[in-house]
Amino acid sequence: MYYASVFTELKLECDQPLAENPCPAPSCVAMYREVGKTPCMKFCPVQCLSGKIDEHGRQAEMYYDMAACAEMSQEFEALPKVLANALSQHDPRDLDDMLALESKMHFYKLSTGSGAMFGQCFECMRVCPIATKAPLADPIARGEAARANPGGPRK
Secondary structure, rough: OOOOOOOOOOOOOOOEEEEEEEEOOHHHHHHHHHHHHOHHHHHOOOOOOOEEEEEOEEEEEEOOOOOHHHHHHOOOOOHHHHHHHHHHHOOOOHHHHHHHHHHHHHHOOOOOHHOOOOOOOOHHHHHHHHOOOOOOOOOOHHHHHHOOOOOOOOO
């Protein structure tokens, strides 16, 4: 699961804590018992997820190798590549285009790791039965909901 936060002064009702951990889903438990891995473990391209499920179908142990995930997905070398490309431009107009105001924000985001430049590959989420069945997980359903309620709250 991924968590995000927003700082606000709005008076908002708090969500209640989940009564139970939804992970692992029954299909994940079945797969684990069959092959020794859940879908997220099996399909992780760098095998950074591992763990054990007990005889009751609950997580007994879990491990996430954040460094392995980050190394594969965060492409820290992106900024040097962009700068090398800019410096190799022979036509001053091409260099001006690369250093234009619109590109400056891109350079900033690359250098600070912000603005969706920093993330995971999300293969674990793509195969997670809990995440894929979440309300509005389907981009088509999300688009339809947004069109049905323009300007309304998004979930």
